Amino acid sequence: MPVYVTDKPLHLTSHDVVARARRLLGTRRVGHTGTLDPLATGVLVLCVDDSTKLVQFMERDSKDYLAYISLGAGTPTLDAEGPLDREEAVPPLTPEMVQRTLDQFLGPQQQVPPQYSAIQVNGQRAYAAARAGGQLDLPARDIHIHELRLLGQYPKVQDAPRTFAPDEAGRWTPAERGQTFTLPPALGEHPTLLVWARVGSGTYLRSLARDVGAQLGVPAHLSGLIRTRAGRFGLEQASPLDQLAEATPQDDLSALQLPRLEATPELAVQLRQGKRPVWPEAGRFVVTLQGQLVAVADGDGQHLRVVRAWA
Structure with missing residues (x-):
């Protein structure tokens, strides 16, 4: 009952990854344990054949992210898909001010999902309504944010580091040598926060970027996102998608957190x-x-x- 860990490429949806995995592994029975947006990369856990029964348990696992939050610029999608619909000057912010703001989001709380999401209300997808020019009344959802760490502040996202390595506790931090990530094209030059996050299931990092910006008094969007861990599995164990057929699968018991x-x-x-x-x-x-x-x-x-x- 195999479980595979892959590194989702930029611009693919999680459904795209599942479709490719079905072809590469020669089976129709493939499911994933937590959606990644097209502009996000990183760990996507795939359950294959009888292991699809585990999805209902593994999708509850906590997850780690590297999040680039660009301030002073908002978008309807809350990420770099754009377009920009609001821009404001960003006041001077010290690292201490930013970390205090991040600390306000720790623990159990409620979060309003993005309008551009797959959530359904009365049978209608939120993103379908948003693309048609409307909005659904999306109720706030219970989430839990375990940890938020400011790793750095940069004049623009283009200046922020792309190469990271994990420490002994599994937290990824900027490094001279390690794994280098690709971010989506930037929507301009806006002050950017680099944040390491550990969150519970159901947390939208796009919504977190929006809410952090609001707490700082400016619009904001998620200009880049990398999932470094999902449940028991980190990027160190992830295989490139095109090499999935040659990857060594995990057994189901080791997959359960x-x-x-x-x-x-x-x-x-x-x-x-x-x-x-x-x-x-x-x-x-x-x-x-x-x-x-x-x-x-x-x-x-x-x-x-x-x-x-x-x-």
Whole structure:
């Protein structure tokens, strides 16, 4: 039950990547664990064949990003797709002022999604309404932002670093040697913040850029975005999309960012038979134990089910 990690290229949608993966891997059963916008690059986790059952659990995983937030310029899409619809002068900002502003967005909160998004309201996609010149009333959604770090401020996005390397904690920071990323064409020369972010599922970095700008008193847009981690997988493990067929897949248990339990042979048999054991020792399954998802591995490591365990 393979799981593949790829580095999504610029300008492709996540659906485009899935379509190419189907051709490269020779299967129709491919799903991803979290959409990346066309102007974003980085980690996209693909679940193939029976591993598509894991998507419902893995799409909840936290994710890390490098985000370029350009200030003083707004766009309808909230990113570099444009066009610019608002420009204002940016007042002097110290790193301390910017970090204090970023800190205000930490923790659980509500966020209004972008109008140019795939969210549906009464069966209508928000982006379809926006392209037709309208707007949907998008309700704010519960999100959780775990960490925001200002890595630098630059007179324009063209001056911001493109080469990064991960530290021991997995946070990517500018480096002389490492991985070099490609950003979308800039919409002009605007003061730009480089931010490292760790966020919970459902967080829109485009909306965060908009809201950070608003808190600083100026319009803003996301001029570049790189996902450096999704769940257990970082860019270090990602394969180029055109080399996906030669990549080594991950097994399903290693893909799950969940607590793990080891099953006894007796319990593994009961789980396979669809029984409801009264003790929690378990193995190669996904279970809900007192409301918490747990990965459970049996002796042969070949079976995966979704069960509810009772303590």
